[in-house]
Amino acid sequence: MTRRRRGLHLAIGCTAAVLYSNFLLDLMIPGPHEWAKQVSALEIxxxxxxxxxxxxxxxxxxxxxSQLPAVRRALPRSRWRTVVLGGVAAFAAGGILAAIITLPAPGTEELHRTRHLVHDLSSIVSVGGMVASAAAARILLRGPRERRPRWLTAAVVVVAIGCAAELGSEVLVALWPGLDLVDGLAQRAQMLTLSAWIVGLARLAGWAGPTGSGPDAAAGGRIAP
Structure with missing residues (x-):
């Protein structure tokens, strides 16, 4: 039963990860993929x-x-657990709002400044929430290697690399306009790294038993909060 539950969480997480990096799906649609554009521009x-x-x-x-209840049960009680859960909730809320309130159509930006601002802020909240959840999970599950998921540090490093790539590309584009392709590629790389963390959350969710046994129980001892 435990193996089946973990498999279900992992399947949900992998599905969510692929759907989040949805530019991969756009590649399957006939016609050229516009790599130099932000994915948000493709959603107009x-x-x-x-x-x-x-x-x-x-x-x-x-x-x-849908994974949050299991993630909550899996993690030790701590303020950092609250940050993990809050970050994931912010990711979801921001992503949904950004999908509903898209960027304005090209040429109408001046007429829809508020719409543009709301979309940008929603996207920032979404990405920032997921990054915060990854960092908080690493802090929460700090301690001896044998008492934390072996893949956790690598997953957080991957997320950090994705953020660095995206921020670096934004700086490059600001300094040297015309590097839109670099910016577009960096954003897609960041999406892939956040997708990796979505799978990581699914693996954490799989640690939770129906009565709340989590990684500390599985490791045979209390994980430092």
Whole structure:
């Protein structure tokens, strides 16, 4: 039963991860993929895959939210657990809002500044929430290696690399306009790293038993909060 439950959580997590990195799905649609554009620009109504990308954003967020009760049971009680859960909730809420309130169509930005701002802030909250959850999980499960998931540190490092790549590309584009392709590729790389953390959350969720046994129980001792 435990193996089946872990398999279910992992399947949900992998599905959510693929749907979050939905530019991979756009590659399957006939026609060129616009690598130099932010994925948000591909979700503007009228684009060939706007409906698909926005729908997958929402479904991914809902699938991640469905893992939260199990993640909560799996983690030791601590303020850092609250940060993990709050970060994931912010990721989902921000992602759903950004999918609903898309960027304005090209040429209408000046007429829809508020819409543009709301979308950008929602996206920032979404990404920031997921990054915060990864960092908080690593802090929460600090301690001897044998008493924490062996993959956790690597997953957090991957998320950090993705953030560094995206921030670095933003700086490059600000200094040298015309490097949109670099920015587009960096954003997609960051999406892949966050997808990796979505799978990590699913693995954490799989630690939870129906009555709340978590990684500390599985490791045979209390994990430092």
């Amino acid at each position: 109504p009228g684009h060939r895959s706007a409906g698909l990308l926005r729908t997958t954003d929402v479904v991914s967020a809902l699938l991640v939210l």
